[in-house]
Amino acid sequence: MNELMVTTGEALRLLVSFDPALWEIIGVSFRVSLTAILVSLPPSLLLALLLARVSFPGRWLAISVVNTLMAVPTVVVGLVLFMLLSRSGPLGELRLLFTQRAMIIGQILLAMPILTAMLHSTFQSLDQRAWETARLLGASWFQALWMLIREARFGVIAALLAAFGRIIAEVGSAVMIGGNIEHFTRTITTAIALETLKGEFAQGLALGLVLLLLALLLNVLLGVMRGRGQQTVSV
Amino acid sequence: MNELMVTTGEALRLLVSFDPALWEIIGVSFRVSLTAILVSLPPSLLLALLLARVSFPGRWLAISVVNTLMAVPTVVVGLVLFMLLSRSGPLGELRLLFTQRAMIIGQILLAMPILTAMLHSTFQSLDQRAWETARLLGASWFQALWMLIREARFGVIAALLAAFGRIIAEVGSAVMIGGNIEHFTRTITTAIALETLKGEFAQGLALGLVLLLLALLLNVLLGVMRGRGQQTVSV
Amino acid sequence: MLEVCHLAHGFGRQPALWEIPHLRWRGESLVHLQGDNGSGKTTLMRLLAGLEVPRQGTLRWSLDDAPAQPPPCPGRLLYLHQQPYLFDTTVAGNLHYIARWNGWRGEAMRRRIDEMLERCGLAEHARQRARSLSGGERMRLALARAWLLSPRVLLLDEPTASLDRQAVRDVAALVGALHASGCAVVLSAHQPSELTERCDEHWYIAHQRLGVETREAPLPA
Amino acid sequence: MLEVCHLAHGFGRQPALWEIPHLRWRGESLVHLQGDNGSGKTTLMRLLAGLEVPRQGTLRWSLDDAPAQPPPCPGRLLYLHQQPYLFDTTVAGNLHYIARWNGWRGEAMRRRIDEMLERCGLAEHARQRARSLSGGERMRLALARAWLLSPRVLLLDEPTASLDRQAVRDVAALVGALHASGCAVVLSAHQPSELTERCDEHWYIAHQRLGVETREAPLPA
């Protein structure tokens, strides 16, 4: 018990004395994950809309496949991408391995299934008349899509947060394709993994707390955007 | 390119010749993750319902906190639980470290935030009249909850799949609290991590494929339960 | 049966929708609640059903010789939403939900459900998804759910708005029969019909006040 | 204006709801579409609006001297759902959506929206969340959205079902004015009212057939 207290205390102390090295790592983490989310969002939105609103043969199987892809371990994504980007792999010429760009690609692959699956379930539960009404009232295809997103903002934001949570917290693909190289591709989670490996649990926890505090900040900001949602009664 | 082909081929061959060692690992993975999901579901349902339907001071912050907890890295959960369960930690007497039970606890901690957040967003978008109607027509509190779950089955199943995907694919907490001990706590993902560490990519990919195939099976089964969802038109 | 004291309600920063200093209703009359759009008919019914908590004042039901109590009184008091919520299953499934919730079982229950579907003109639609029903059919199904439960108090929020003429006549006959068998009924409707003609008490909401006017009960049709 | 050939529609394994061998409509009359619950009025309107693809047959609109084309004709042909969908924002926000989609801007647009809210009795509710409106107010808002757009063809699915009497009169006057200015209107309604009295053409759906009956246009009220 005592050691846990000491370690937590130490973690908090480290957290308050922000140093440039720490902020560098935080910068890499958020840059990579936010970029990955932003890039994944448009295709995921379109795919989700397609799966929710257009009936085509095999649609049902496609939904199951998207859901399944949520269960792909991050190390597997890392592995596959590593083999593709390796010098001996088909895309080796691009020299992307161990760069932030490669990490972004990995995280896009991880974010898209969860984003698509969550957005699909959100759009699926949205009233069909919403789309019809918008189109009849003169909305273009994109304007109607934007209206749908606003109508489903609770679900959309929940999907974004779940996807963001998944990729900011993942370590398997980041360490495999990024390489955890100091000053280049070290993220909060790969740094935590490293500290843990060294047995430096306090440092690991401190980084974990930093990550959580920043994630909370992001959430509160989004919460303000989302509004308070419907009020309720008891029966 | 060639190596990738060879490796994939080898992976597929390994996959077809099911051996008991492989199935042992698969058994541990699914036992641990399915138990964790089953245990997390009831409290997550109640919490989600509470957050979606009852207004209390601080509700808004509580939602943000739940959303934030989705971003907790698996290693951090592993680390915290490790420090609690270690012989020198406060719960060391329980002797839970490096057991499947400890892994289940870790995965429950990972599953609850994502389950609660997704279920909350699902319940939030459900029509308030649903609950009122059920209660007026004589449903008990639990019957009305069951009706809500059925009405929101798309969202509920999507939430379950996302949570299952997260924990079956995670490695950080499993390796930290499970210890990746052969015959005891080795799961598919910790095995993948180990193979990757050894540079045995083929074995790693094969295990990854096994995981995905089994996850697909589970998805298709759930998909049948869920039904086909609404059909649609184009405007 | 119903006793209301100094009841007032409103939304947001708006002043009270209306105030009811005192209202006592024995539940023997068939009440027609009238008022313009937005006058607060739905809100009053929701308050009576306990779906909304009043800003001010009290509201008590004494049903079946039980001591007076504030709503909700699930299973005995039924409020029919102006736009009813149908459960996302088949038409028959909607009725089976109710049977299950109220512990009815067996062949008799099934026959009762079939009879109810027949009476509401939904027999052909039993296996259709409730969400794909036409506007009038939706209301018929919601009414079928209500008839099945035979409550002590029935609050009907514009039950006839989307029904065709024959259906309005059927509803009027059924409400008349229920009322005759001791069920207290309050209903709202903008357009006069066979149903409103049966009413022998009128509650008007106007200028944020509730007025009550009784007249002779009409002869049974 | 509208030309329909051998149109038939149904759902699932059911036989055709109805068949229309031939229908040609010049769009100069004010049409009242009638039929019992579940006869297929809503379905016909959705087909006319292009929201549903017919099982069989063709359907063409020629609007504004453009060559005949099948629906949808967004922005020029408007269908008002029997239970309108309101966007989850304020009442005024619902109208601003339309302004944005149609590229209207500036002070004139804002004044037009205010005027429309006033006319539909929603001025006091401009900042209220649309989803919290009363039943009649919801329909008023949906009608306000339609008036704002001034389309060439207007398909109104039971617009008066939940309106109070004054609102019905207002809608009747507005539909009359729109019709006089060249807008083609088809409307359905179960109960007779000032609005249906203005209609000079009647389409009946009965026994899975569509019948058409024209009569003298009434004098303007």
Place this chain on the structure above:
Amino acid sequence: ADTVRLATTTSTYNSGLLDYLLPKFEADHPYQIQVIPVGTGKALRLGRDGDVDLVLTHAPAAEKAFVDAGYGVEPHGVMYNDFVIVGPTDDPAGIAGGNDATQAFATLAEDEALFVSRGDDSGTDKKEKILWEQAGVTPDFDGFRAAGQGMGEVLRMASELQGYTLTDRGTWLAMQDKLDLEIMVEGDTQLFNPYQVILVNPERYDGLDTEGARALAEWLISDEGQSLIDGFRLNGKVLFHASAGEDVDPESVANQE
């Protein structure tokens, strides 16, 4: 059978040495060994916290501190292997063929060659830091990459980036086939890499299986265990040299403090 928990470095586990040794031990003894493969730092930490019964590691300085602090007892040298410097075949820095590790490191820094460092405080990393110090350079030149990962990953990374790195011979031999690298420098006495087995101090925690742990440790340094270690081959190559009874080179221990 009683279970004994052994925390060890990934290098012994991944090379297959333990999979080769332990079944032979378990066949003659009433114990079952659970192996927890982690880094040296974490292995010692597990020992300190009483979560395992014994450790098998290769970081002489850290091990000495571990024993001195009373966390561990009965340290025994078991075996050793050595470190080598590997690099790309075309050897842009021109260090191939030498056997002076310090000189090679100085050249690498001067050339600003690409060098992938473990950077994880492991035994290997500590050894590397000493070499930089002896070469008189601070490792922050342009090509220096601190990867913060295990040996296998670092080797793979060096191969992908065509850079140099310091590795233990065991991991090198195990992974050689998959790498596009060659040995540049070997044979320097500086590059000696001893492994020790240490029991977790039974006085610190109740319920440790010290009996079993001791049985395993003693078996490892017995003639049987030692000859098995010497007989272990990976791809036909000797990986570890049994060294029970030989003292850990005091000089190299001193160097690593």
